[in-house]
Amino acid sequence: MSILSCAHVHTTYCDGKSPASLMAKTAWEKGFVSLGFSSHAPQHFDPGYCIDPAREQAYKEEILALREEYRGRMPIYLGIERDHFSCVSPEGYDYFISAVHYLPKPDGHHGVVDGNPEDLLAYVNEYCGGDGLAMARQYFELLRDDVLAWRAPIIGHFDLVRKNNAWLRLYDEESAAYRRLALDALRPLAETGALLEVNTGAMARGYLSTPYPEAFLLREWRTWGGEVIVNSDCHDARFLDAFFSEAEALLISLGFDHAVRLGQKEKWERFMLGQ
Ligand SMILES: [Zn+2]
Numbered sequence: 001m002s003i004l005s006c007a008h009v010h011t012t013y014c015d016g017k018s019p020a021s022l023m024a025k026t027a028w029e030k031g032f033v034s035l036g037f038s039s040h041a042p043q044h045f046d047p048g049y050c051i052d053p054a055r056e057q058a059y060k061e062e063i064l065a066l067r068e069e070y071r072g073r074m075p076i077y078l079g080i081e082r083d084h085f086s087c088v089s090p091e092g093y094d095y096f097i098s099a100v101h102y103l104p105k106p107d108g109h110h111g112v113v114d115g116n117p118e119d120l121l122a123y124v125n126e127y128c129g130g131d132g133l134a135m136a137r138q139y140f141e142l143l144r145d146d147v148l149a150w151r152a153p154i155i156g157h158f159d160l161v162r163k164n165n166a167w168l169r170l171y172d173e174e175s176a177a178y179r180r181l182a183l184d185a186l187r188p189l190a191e192t193g194a195l196l197e198v199n200t201g202a203m204a205r206g207y208l209s210t211p212y213p214e215a216f217l218l219r220e221w222r223t224w225g226g227e228v229i230v231n232s233d234c235h236d237a238r239f240l241d242a243f244f245s246e247a248e249a250l251l252i253s254l255g256f257d258h259a260v261r262l263g264q265k266e267k268w269e270r271f272m273l274g275q
Pocket residue numbers: 081099101156157
């Protein structure tokens with residue numbers, strides 16, 4: 001297993017269950033070559049889920065103190081997972097992950113993509129005329145536009161809509177219509193140089209049996225010359241490298257011979273899979 005790094009790590013500053021210090025200790029004990037923190041960036045709603053804006057500075061200081069503690073042993077990077085509706089810029093961070101967890105409502109409130117399935121179903125019925133595919137299109141276009149607008153280094157859990165669709169069956173994931181709209185949103189991102197995240201978080205939490213994104217998207221991404229990064233979207237230190245072996249085997253089966261991770265000298269480094 002050669003991945004030995006994770007750039008998508010939450011902490012008790014947001015909705016993570018483990019403190020940053022335990023995440024770093026666990027990474028070091030597992031022989032990681034690097035680690036990147038990415039708590040949910042501050043936003044004006046759903047406060048239990050993101051960094052309290054009043055604590056953003058404390059978050060930065062704690063991660064930078066951990067960087068000093070591990071200096072010379074394991075590089076630690078300061079990142080954030082920036083939702084499309086976040087209220088802060090990613091300036092001052094080593095990197096960020098672009099992600100969409102919400103869909104806009106006309107009244108200024110938000111529907112949650114990966115929250116309670118009933119809430120997403122209500123959103124589809126109320127704002128998408130009951131058309132699940134229309135909701136999926138809206139989701140993918142928001143994420144595409146966010147990555148393009150911010151020139152995101154990492155595209156977070158690209159097909160997050162799969163999480164609740166596994167229960168709700170709002171649309172047929174095998175259908176040509178669904179696959180086309182997902183591919184259409186992904187295609188313009190390949191030339192930006194963004195890393196497509198292979199995210200095992202929903203596997204660790206028992207929602208899905210394969211990582212985000214689905215194999216058909218990864219296969220095309222490779223043919224477009226796109227690069228991938230494997231992350232666990234870790235909220236609990238016990239699962240820091242959960243399902244990394246499976247993700248690595250999947251990538252090899254799809255023809256990838258290397259992936260990218262946070263580096264020991266450069267910020268991003270390529271490494272060979274299966275070694
Ligand atoms: Zn996320």
